[in-house]
Amino acid sequence: MEDEKSNESLEPSQSKEPQEPPLRKMTVWLDESVLIVLLLLSLAGIVISAYSSQGGYFFWLVMIPIFWLGAVLSSRAQARRAGESDVSIKTLLCFETLHWGGVLLAVIAVFVLRHKEIVDDVTAVLDILLVIALGTYLNGIRIGWRFSLIGVFLGTTAMLIAYVEQFLPLAILIAVIFILFSLYWGKRKRTIRQQSAQDIHHAS
Template sequence: MNKQKLLSTHNLFTLRLLLSLLGAYIGTSYRDVSHDYWLVMMFLFTVIAIAPGYYRFRQHRDNLKELTRDIMHWSGGLCAGIVVYAYHSSGRIFHEETGLIVLLIVALTTYLDGVQRGWRCIFTGIFLGLITVCVAFFDSYLWQLSAFAAAALVYSHYRQSADSQTGTV
């Protein structure tokens, strides 16, 4: 399979939204272990964000500055998540709060990454922030979030198709 198509912005956006919805479900059903899920997602979102830049660097050897910026940005988010998890392990923060704090770190890191990358990362960061609010305050929210994510995916697909026809990215 073509790595360039696999690492397209729409495919990575779809993956992030599906993982976010899975996290919303875990946050609803298994609140006591959701912090573990969001810590793993912090690592996975880091890989998802760095992989396209690494692939471009391996192919063209010309975007080292961009790759370094991405690595520094996401390693900062990882360090913050690990510090929160260390507080949790020492008993200073409860399970539910740890999950929400790590989720907020993932949301903020993704949102700030979107300032450089584009609207899909910004939307994902806002969506993760919305999940944080829903997990903290509401009992029934999965179908609304799913509908919102589906609408965003349809729009992203439309934009991807329109951009490929006009030659823009």
């Protein structure tokens, strides 16, 4: 009788479906949040730059430290998700500081060119967008596709500003599509992982 009771008590625990680790959920959620926040801020920067070149300059200067912070958070999340707990925060900070410090210097160089009137306001804004787009895209190759997606958005928007008069509705549409795609893809990957884990669980 005691053996039967012990077997019955074990059955519920053995039949439990495998759950996605909380750490993975948290890091994926962090990646998606960084993407959404940076896309919305970038969209705000594009609107400001369209109506005030001077305001756009200062906005993108402020945005570079925010991109740096987003890159640090995404890098840390990716390292933890991959089980690379030995990657120190100091290493991530050094790498991202060097990367975004270079982007900052390039943006300042554009300011200097504008101050010397070598380029006009529109050209300066487009140059800044392309510099940040390239920096974000290249950073994303290392830390994750979502960050590269922000770079694609900025680069595409720069081309829209150059060739389309009413570019803002298209820029908003692209931002919405990218956000929805990120959420959909993240959910799809989680579903596939859970299904695979369930298949392994049932097979065992």
